[in-house]
Amino acid sequence: MEFLAGSLLELIVQTSTNLPPDVRAAMSLTAAAETPGTQSAQALDIICSNIDMASGETGAICQDTGMPTFVIHTPVGVNQIQLRQAIKEAVAEATRLGKLRPNSVDSITGKNSGNNLGAETPVFHFDQWEEDEIEIKLVLKGGGCENMNAQYSVPCQLDHLGRADRNLEGVRKCILHAVWKAQGLGCAPGALGVCIGSDRAHGYELAKGQLFRTLDDVNPDPTLARLEAEIMEEANRLGVGAMGFGGKASLIGCKITAANRLPASFFVSVAYDCWAFRRLGVRLDPSTGAITRWLYRDPARPVERMAKGEGFALTGREVVLTPPLTEAQMRALKVGDVVLITGEMFTGRDNVHAYLMKNPPPVDLHGAVLYHCGPVMLKDGERWTVKAAGPTTSMREEPYQADVIKRYGVRAVIGKGGMGPKTLAALQEYGAVYLNGIGGAAQFYARTVQEVLGVNLMEFGIPEAMWHLRVKGFAAIVTMDAHGASLHADVERATGEVLETLQKA
Numbered sequence: 001m002e003f004l005a006g007s008l009l010e011l012i013v014q015t016s017t018n019l020p021p022d023v024r025a026a027m028s029l030t031a032a033a034e035t036p037g038t039q040s041a042q043a044l045d046i047i048c049s050n051i052d053m054a055s056g057e058t059g060a061i062c063q064d065t066g067m068p069t070f071v072i073h074t075p076v077g078v079n080q081i082q083l084r085q086a087i088k089e090a091v092a093e094a095t096r097l098g099k100l101r102p103n104s105v106d107s108i109t110g111k112n113s114g115n116n117l118g119a120e121t122p123v124f125h126f127d128q129w130e131e132d133e134i135e136i137k138l139v140l141k142g143g144g145c146e147n148m149n150a151q152y153s154v155p156c157q158l159d160h161l162g163r164a165d166r167n168l169e170g171v172r173k174c175i176l177h178a179v180w181k182a183q184g185l186g187c188a189p190g191a192l193g194v195c196i197g198s199d200r201a202h203g204y205e206l207a208k209g210q211l212f213r214t215l216d217d218v219n220p221d222p223t224l225a226r227l228e229a230e231i232m233e234e235a236n237r238l239g240v241g242a243m244g245f246g247g248k249a250s251l252i253g254c255k256i257t258a259a260n261r262l263p264a265s266f267f268v269s270v271a272y273d274c275w276a277f278r279r280l281g282v283r284l285d286p287s288t289g290a291i292t293r294w295l296y297r298d299p300a301r302p303v304e305r306m307a308k309g310e311g312f313a314l315t316g317r318e319v320v321l322t323p324p325l326t327e328a329q330m331r332a333l334k335v336g337d338v339v340l341i342t343g344e345m346f347t348g349r350d351n352v353h354a355y356l357m358k359n360p361p362p363v364d365l366h367g368a369v370l371y372h373c374g375p376v377m378l379k380d381g382e383r384w385t386v387k388a389a390g391p392t393t394s395m396r397e398e399p400y401q402a403d404v405i406k407r408y409g410v411r412a413v414i415g416k417g418g419m420g421p422k423t424l425a426a427l428q429e430y431g432a433v434y435l436n437g438i439g440g441a442a443q444f445y446a447r448t449v450q451e452v453l454g455v456n457l458m459e460f461g462i463p464e465a466m467w468h469l470r471v472k473g474f475a476a477i478v479t480m481d482a483h484g485a486s487l488h489a490d491v492e493r494a495t496g497e498v499l500e501t502l503q504k505a
């Protein structure tokens with residue numbers, strides 16, 4: 001199959017860099033419907049620009065290129081062992097080219113394989129079929145939204161919604177609860193795949209399988225079609241907004257399937273995908289491996305530009321910060337302020353935070369900006385370049401962040417999704433702020449990096465190392481300040497109140 005390697009690489013690269021038309025259309029509608037001038041609208045502007053930048057330069061839409069999951073159908077007679085090997089090689093090549101982040105970590109040793117290959121990665125689902133072409137579908141679903149998946153065993157008791165029983169009304173409550181719990185942590189607005197029934201393991205698999213439906217299709221089962229429409233309407237009344245900033249959109253899609261269950265079990269499994277909903281597919285000629293057609297794409301429809309403006313329209317009211325930062329500067333900031341950082345910052349995420357609990361930092365963090373980010377980096381000779389660098393979910397650092405601020409004098413933490421009460425208290429006590437970047441805007445933020453000044457703790461692998469960056473005009477919003485205010489806590493409270501109104505008798 002002379003063209004197979006090229007076809008597989010193209011599928012992976014296009015999936016990582018170019019959102020399918022149904023997702024683009026849904027995001028365009030969402031951006032157009034948001035109230036202008038709000039933080040949610042600002043986030044959507046950046047997201048739309050980022051989508052354009054990624055497809056324009058074939059760069060990863062989000063730095064977290066997720067767990068590559070392939071669903072493959074082959075005609076009888078195709079050698080699946082060879083096809084699996086060819087896909088693995090294409091995954092490694094896409095990683096080498098910086099189109100996928102090295103994301104495969106040994107769960108026992110913590111070592112990153114560096115090429116996205118390892119035990120059970122990537123994920124394969126093979127099937128045979130009667131058709132005469134090979135079909136390969138791929139979804140790249142990142143860790144932030146993967147962590148927002150939820151599985152309910154009904155009957156159960158839910159915050160703000162009361163009891164969920166073993167009926168469709170109980171299912172409705174579980175799905176709405178999952179959207180509410182996700183807030184901005186999974187980079188809202190999200191898309192849901194849901195499975196009603198089955199067992200725990202297969203229920204999750206079937207839920208994820210629903211993400212291969214296009215956002216605009218209508219469920220052939222009228223009962224499920226009604227439920228999907230109802231969830232869309234109600235979830236978008238919650239007010240989660242883009243990135244959980246509060247706003248009109250919570251969801252861009254909800255796709256539901258049902259499977260038989262055991263009499264004793266009733267699971268509702270929810271797969272939450274983010275706005276960076278990367279899913280594509282191809283049909284291949286089984287004799288040559290050439291692409292015969294793309295799935296999810298309309299060849300008659302060119303890729304449309306998403307952004308209406310510049311991506312982030314400056315108002316002149318932004319606060320320019322040039323690290324090292326002082327306590328007085330941080331105490332002057334309030335929730336809602338937009339900042340532009342110009343100067344140096346350090347990345348640090350899970351491994352770095354755990355390391356700092358037991359060891360002094362390898363760099364001076366007094367007055368520093370600490371960026372929760374696991375970038376995609378490429379080395380050209382001795383020089384590192386940033387290929388994608390959006391924020392990661394900050395909540396994972398909640399057990400550590402207060403200590404890091406207290407011990408080492410960090411003044412600003414950048415991430416996405418917000419942090420909890422322990423961090424909020426530390427911001428207040430020591431005079432620091434939490435800045436929310438726009439999750440998934442990996443190309444947008446990569447362009448603010450002027451220079452990679454160095455790297456420490458490289459033994460943790462590229463995403464987890466501590467990168468020393470010089471940035472210019474890095475935009476973020478103060479969502480937790482040194483006065484005890486938290487936009488995230490406010491939005492969670494307000495959306496919880498709306499959720500209560502969605503209880504039915």
Ligand code: SF4
Binds near residue numbers: 141439440
């Ligand atoms: S957009 Fe957000 S949730 Fe989605 S993969 Fe990127 S960082 Fe993760």
